[in-house]
Amino acid sequence: MDNIIQTEGLSFRYEGSDTLALNNITLSIERGSFVAVLGHNGSGKSTLAKHFNAILTPTEGSCHIDGIDTREQDRLYDIRRRVGMVFQNPDNQIVATLVEEDVAFGLENLGVEPQEIRRRVDQALEVVGMEAFKLHAPHQLSGGQKQRVAIAGVLAMRTECIVFDEPTAMLDPRGRAEVMEAMKHLNRNHGVTVVLITHFMDEAAQCDRVVVMDSGSVVLDDSPERVFTQIGALRSLGLDVPQVTEFADLMRRSGINLPEGILTEEACVAEIEKLLTARQ
């Protein structure tokens, strides 16, 4: 199999900490796939993500990006050219005094031609709907606007894999839907591998694969259909299921036979329609 990311027995301990933030993780991310990572607060999602572009390196075990060991310091550039990352808090990502400089920052570091930078920056800002803010100062933006700029910065890099760490946490419903669409588009039409860390179950339900973490370990790794039928297990991990899935479960428990595996509103409406027709 062709894996862009491959970890083997990866464990990680933050300096001065007496517990492992990641405990023996063996995980591969196939090139071109769209993978959600779920897990309770503090379960290690961001720590794992930071291994994917060598911000952190394993305390034990290994992490390879396209075959490159992340511990090879002199290959850092090659790693970051392959895997881009949208950080959890956009404030940590914003470095420049103008929005357009901020989006260009990563490209300049990659040594891209100025004209090409110009083109890519404009395009990325357009994708996130922030072209009108090009000449604004990033710290003067609203929470959701900052998040969009941070996303543009990574889109502009055109890496073949992007790790999004809770990219929609501060967005309004339309913004969330748009970012989800943008990620799907990158994945389907440009073959970009997408790793999406999220606390929104309905977003995870739209991915190809769902990896669930608990206290530094991977505890579930399967298709959304299979993961989200394990409602009890997810709850005990501090997680949840999409609202319509929960609704179907609630109805089943009160004797109304909505099937398992309803993950979308469309499916929910269709199944209710079937029930109604059957009763008539």
Place this chain on the structure above:
Amino acid sequence: MAVIKTEHLTYIYGAGTPYEKRALDDINLSIEAGEFVGVIGHTGSGKSTLIQHFNALLKPTSGKVYIDGVDVWAAGKAALQGFRFDVGLVFQYPEHQLFEETVYKDIAFGPRNMGLSEREIDERVREAAHYVGLTEAMLDHSPFEISGGQKRRAAIAGVLSMRPKVLILDEPTAGLDPRGRDQILRLIADYHRTTGSTVLIVSHSMEDVARYASRILIMNNAKVHAYLPVREAFSDPEVLMNMGLSVPPITRVFHRLSQKGLYSGPEVLTLEEGKAALKAMLGGAKDA
């Protein structure tokens, strides 16, 4: 009585510069004591700017803000501190609120400023930490070396420890895991119920505001689009969608069913309401 009131409140960022931004435009609002208000609005609509006026962090460019009937900016400098104790604000980014060496000191910051005794401070810190689900061990950590969700809990605890009369939270559940989200919302509801305080929650989660708020304040392009009871707010999904907003998934499901002529009851806002509605529909079909 109105606990928060604004008259012609207008706020302009960077007035006189080329990037001048009218973030609030002639806001006239009156929020009654004891309400549980959900504040929704598209990205950049002015929500955060508005609520920062409610505890005197921002000064109106023009217009007035009253807290408990007192004109905030006419009350004198000494009174401003008092407004900040009465109206507790949890920021959108917890990082903007955490600055001490330890989580404990961060939560203690408010009560200490209020001039409480060490004993009372300690009591309040532990109570607030427990309330938001932070362990004792976590209190000794640096607020910069904990996970995103843990930071948010710490920030909320820092405001609860002041026991404010008006509690305002700017996207308090952003970044929380589902259990944490439910926990925090329940504890806010609990705080609201047991203290009779006024609560405002800014949120992009339509599910959460539908479930907990009694009234909804809808911001749109620097203006108040509407301030109305929750059921009315979600009665027209189209209107909300045109403003970049939405309704809860379960509301949308029943809305579609009614478009197909399969459902004709009132707006469904929660799972429990959905359950009752579907049971009634099936029961009805059986009898027919």
